[in-house]
Structure formats: C-alpha cells, structure tokens
Amino acid sequence: MVIDLDNLIVRFKEKDPTAFDQLHGMYAENICGVINTIVRDPERAQELCQDVFVKIWHNAESYDSSKGRFFTWILNIARNTAIDEVRSKSHKNQKKNLHVDFFVGILEGQDNMDSKTDTIGLKKLLQNLKAKCTQIIELLYFKGYTQKEVSEELAIPIGTVKTRNRSCIGQIRENLKL
C-alpha cells in the first residue's frame, strides 16, 4: 500500500475531511463486515456502519496511536455499536447468546452469491481451518470476547486461547498467499 497510514491518521486527528474520506474508503467494508457478523442484517449493518463513522469523526482527537492500531480502535467502536444494537432489540440477549455459527451461515450463503472481484472469498480464507479456529477468531475479533470468556465458551484452557488463536490466524495468512 502506497498510502502513508501514519500521516493520514495525523491529518484525520486534525479533522482533515479528505483524510477522513480516505480512511472511510480503506475501512468501511471491513467495519460493515464486522457489524454484519453481529447484527446479521445487511441493511441494518450498513446503517450502523454510518453511525460508526460519524462517531469516529467526532471522536477523532481521542485516538491515541500508542494505545493501539487505528483499525483496532474503529473495530472496537464498531463492535460496541453493533452489540448495543442487538442488546437493545432484545434485553434478554447477552453476549453469549450472540450466534457463534455465523461465519458458517455466511459461508453457505456465499456459495450462491457472486463475490466481488476484489474481495477474497470467505470460503477461501477459511479453507483448512478447523471449526474451533473459526470460532475462536470470530469470538475474539468480531464479538469482543475476552480470553477468559472464550475459554469458557469453547471449553479450552485459558492459556491455550492465545496460542491457538495465533495458529488459526497463521492459517488464514497462509490462505491469503494462495
């Protein structure tokens, strides 16, 4: 990528609208994707995606690069927004009631769908990944579970979560190279 991300983020923090537009171009699809895995409603996911970027703009100065990646920051905002939405729809819903098998659901749906040409398909990314791998990734990155919560949910020792996650991400990185 030719874009100097650090410089872009500095300009964004100074409320430079062009920098904001560029960051939106870079991350909007990802953010919509994260929200969609939680709310499981593509249209609503797109609306919430807008909410997230409005929040990002208004909180621009609060981002601190020493405390994490920019993507991690907006990922966190997107997750919280989507989880709030799901909870407000059904008060009984707790984090653990969020559907864990969603990747699988999307995977089945995409078999009948023309994937966008510039997007690497989910099926390709997840090939050779065990079910435990997709679950751990989904919980940690998309649902905002802590290591402890993941160990309870998947009934694996807490020390295993970190290393298994690394090997699962490693598999996806391999798949990306294909």
Add this chain to the structure above:
Amino acid sequence: MDIEKYIASGVLELYVAGLLSEKENLEVDALAQQYPEIKTEIIAIETAILALSKSVSPGVPSSNLSGIHNRIHKVRTLDTPTKKQTNWLSYTGWAAAILFAAGLLWMYNQNNTLKSNIEVVNQEKLKLKDTLNQTKSSKIKTETLLEELRDQNVAVVALGGQAVSPESFAKAYWNKEENKVFIDASGLPEPPEGYTYQVWSLKLEPLTPSSLGLLDDFAANDTKVFELENTNESEAFGITLEPAGGSESPTLEQLYTLGAVGA
C-alpha cells in the same frame, strides 16, 4: 529480548483484537517502534483480519459516505452558526427587530412632542381666557364709568394748568344729584415719591377750600378717573400736590390745575 519467542506467544494477535490492557498496549507499541519485525508481524495479522472482515461485509453502498457527510455537516452547521442561510435568517430577524424598535421609539417621541404641544396650547388657551376675562371686566368697568359720566345730571368742569405746571389739565364730572365727582386726572404728571394730589372744592366769595379727597394710587389707576364724594355747593375745583396723606389746607404754590363751575 527474544523477538521470535515474543511474536510466537500470540500477544500481537490479541493486540490487534484490542484485548490487551492499556499498559500492555503501550509496551507493544514501544517494541514495535524498536523492532521492525514486530511491526511487520502486527501489520500481517491486521491484514488477515481485514481480509476476513471484508469477506463477510454486506458491501458499502455509494451513498454511505455522503450520508455520513450529511450527518457530520448538520452537526457542524449547528456548531458553527456562521453558515450563510442561518446568518441571513438571523440578520433579517435582527433587522426587523431593530426597525420595530426604532419605529416604536419614533412613535413614542412623536407622541411626547404632541403631548407637550397640547400642553403649550392649553396654557396659551388659559392665558387668552384670562386676558379675555380681564378685558371683559375692564370693558364693564369702562362702560359703567361711561354711564356715570354720560348721566344728564353731570356737569363737566375743565381744570386748566396753573403756574407750577402749565401743561397740566384735568376734568371734573360733577353729579350734583348723587353728590359725586369724578376727576379725570390723565392730564396730570405722575406725583413724585412721598407726594399725592389732593382735590379741593372751592367757594369764591370768600375763598373757602374744602378737601374732597386724595388721588391715591395714582400710578396703579389705568383710567386715571377717580371717584370722590362732594356734598359742597362748589363754585370751582382745584388740584394741588401735597405730602402723602394730604394737608388741612391747600398749598397754593403747588396748585396744578384749577377750573370754575360754569353756568
């Protein structure tokens, strides 16, 4: 520090997931700046998650960004009310308010001016009424006086100026029936301070003066007609200047006017 072992621990994956504590985040950031391998590893992990999240995306409609702009812009407009439309509206409002206030002030002033004009006119009207009353009463006085003088029983005696004051003259209007005499003293000079004119009725053979009275308040009497009592069988009338309060007998050196009663 064993970089490879650190990378293999899986801590960087948790860093990208945002699951580390604030202290751990600062640590990772410091190491990433120190060791390029760590930075490269972080970006690789992030790239994997980006690809994964993109693959589950419902897509971004082209209206998404413009929708965000609209919402941000609305908030901006509220934050900074210097936008043209807002200004135009508020300027119009202010202008209307100022015009209205100026109008009110102008009308208030007009009203005050009119009120004070009315006040002045009213005062003038009162003055004129006063003057009219005075004129009326003085006319009545004059008419009454004229009535008296026109009475058919009145004999008119002209009193000519004497040595002391040859220019002086006076007239006596004597109503024998009513024993009254009116002295018209308009031809006499004003008496000096401390002096007054005294009117005398004279009998000639032998010369016997009897005082009829003083022409007091000479200056204040604007008709200069004085009414006096006269029960004498007068043959002549004279007016002398006497010290204030009058004298027992006339000071003949100060005889101003004198006239005999004619046939």
